[in-house]
Amino acid sequence: MSPATVALVTGGTSGLGLAVADRLMTSGVTPVVIGRNEERGRCALRTLGGSAVFVRGDVASEPDVTKALDIATQHGSLRIVVNCAGVPHAARVVGRSGPHPLQQFADVITANLVGTFNVVRLAAERMMANPPTEQERGVIVNTASSAAFDGQVGQAAYAASKGGMVSMTLPLARELAGSLIRVVTVAPGFFETPAVASVPAEARRELDRDLMHPQRWGNPAEFAELVAHIVGNPMINGETIRIDGAVRMSPGLRRRSS
Ligand SMILES: NC(=O)c1ccc[n+]([C@@H]2O[C@H](COP(=O)([O-])OP(=O)(O)OC[C@H]3O[C@@H](n4cnc5c(N)ncnc54)[C@H](O)[C@@H]3O)[C@@H](O)[C@H]2O)c1
Known part of the structure; x- marks a missing residue:
C-alpha cells in the first residue's frame, strides 16, 4: 500500500x-x-x-519548520505544501507619530516573506526524496495578496512582503522543475476570515466600494477550492493566480495636504 499523502499547511489553524x-x-x-x-x-x-495533526511553530524559525517537517513525514509522503501563514499590517510611511517604525517593516517581511521562503526551502529538500508519482514529487502553493499588485496607502510593508512572494514564484518553479516540484502562488482579494474581522467599519466600507462581481467578500472555501485544483492540475506551475472577483484596490485613504 502506498503511504498516505501529507500536506503541510502553514497558518492552517484559521x-x-x-x-x-x-x-x-x-x-x-x-x-x-x-x-x-x-x-x-x-x-x-x-x-x-x-487524521489532522497540529504542530506549534513559527514559519520563520528553522527549528520549528524542521520539527513540523519531521512530524509531517512520519505521517506519510509529504507531497503538498500550502503556505497561508501571514500577518496583516497597515502603517503610513510617515504617520502622525513619525516615520514608519523600521522594525515593523522588518517584522512583516519576516513573517510573510522570509517565513514562506523558509518553509519552501526546507520542504523542497524533503520533497526531493519522494519517488515521483504521476511525474511529480510535490507541489508548493504560496499565498500572496491583491496588495502585491495594487497596494493601498499604508500597505508598503505588507505589499512588499506579498510582492516578493509573487516575484520569487517563477525562479522557484524554474529551479525546482528539475526535481519535479511545482510552485504556484495565489493572490486573494477580500476573504471573510478572522484576520479581517478586526478591520474597522470605515475601512471596510472603503474596501467594499472596490468590489466588482460578485458584490461580496470571498468565502475561504472558494480559496481552498482553487488550491485543491492547483494541487491536482500538473500544468499549473510558475504562475500567480488572482482570486478576487475582479477587485482592483483603489489607492485608499490619502491624507490631504494642508
Ligand atoms: N483574508 C483575506 O482577505 C486575505 C487577502 C489577501 C491575502 N491574505 C493572506 O492569506 C493568508 C491567510 O490569511 P487569513 O485571512 O486566513 O488570516 P488568519 O489570521 O485567519 O490566518 C493566518 C494564520 O497565520 C498564522 N501566522 C501568522 N504568522 C505566523 C508565523 N510567523 N508562523 C506561524 N503561523 C503564523 C496566524 O496565527 C493565523 O493563524 C495570509 O498570508 C494573508 O496575508 C488574506
Missing part, C-alpha cells in the same frame, strides 16, 4: 489555511497544520477531526 486543510482532507490527504497558538491549534483539530 481562515484560509484552515479551509485548505479541510478541503484537502476531503481528497484523502492528511493535513499537518502549523500555527503559533496552541489553543487555536486544538480548536482547529476539533474542526478538522480525522
Whole structure:
C-alpha cells in the first residue's frame, strides 16, 4: 500500500489555511497544520477531526519548520505544501507619530516573506526524496495578496512582503522543475476570515466600494477550492493566480495636504 499523502499547511489553524486543510482532507490527504497558538491549534483539530495533526511553530524559525517537517513525514509522503501563514499590517510611511517604525517593516517581511521562503526551502529538500508519482514529487502553493499588485496607502510593508512572494514564484518553479516540484502562488482579494474581522467599519466600507462581481467578500472555501485544483492540475506551475472577483484596490485613504 502506498503511504498516505501529507500536506503541510502553514497558518492552517484559521481562515484560509484552515479551509485548505479541510478541503484537502476531503481528497484523502492528511493535513499537518502549523500555527503559533496552541489553543487555536486544538480548536482547529476539533474542526478538522480525522487524521489532522497540529504542530506549534513559527514559519520563520528553522527549528520549528524542521520539527513540523519531521512530524509531517512520519505521517506519510509529504507531497503538498500550502503556505497561508501571514500577518496583516497597515502603517503610513510617515504617520502622525513619525516615520514608519523600521522594525515593523522588518517584522512583516519576516513573517510573510522570509517565513514562506523558509518553509519552501526546507520542504523542497524533503520533497526531493519522494519517488515521483504521476511525474511529480510535490507541489508548493504560496499565498500572496491583491496588495502585491495594487497596494493601498499604508500597505508598503505588507505589499512588499506579498510582492516578493509573487516575484520569487517563477525562479522557484524554474529551479525546482528539475526535481519535479511545482510552485504556484495565489493572490486573494477580500476573504471573510478572522484576520479581517478586526478591520474597522470605515475601512471596510472603503474596501467594499472596490468590489466588482460578485458584490461580496470571498468565502475561504472558494480559496481552498482553487488550491485543491492547483494541487491536482500538473500544468499549473510558475504562475500567480488572482482570486478576487475582479477587485482592483483603489489607492485608499490619502491624507490631504494642508
Ligand atoms: N483574508 C483575506 O482577505 C486575505 C487577502 C489577501 C491575502 N491574505 C493572506 O492569506 C493568508 C491567510 O490569511 P487569513 O485571512 O486566513 O488570516 P488568519 O489570521 O485567519 O490566518 C493566518 C494564520 O497565520 C498564522 N501566522 C501568522 N504568522 C505566523 C508565523 N510567523 N508562523 C506561524 N503561523 C503564523 C496566524 O496565527 C493565523 O493563524 C495570509 O498570508 C494573508 O496575508 C488574506
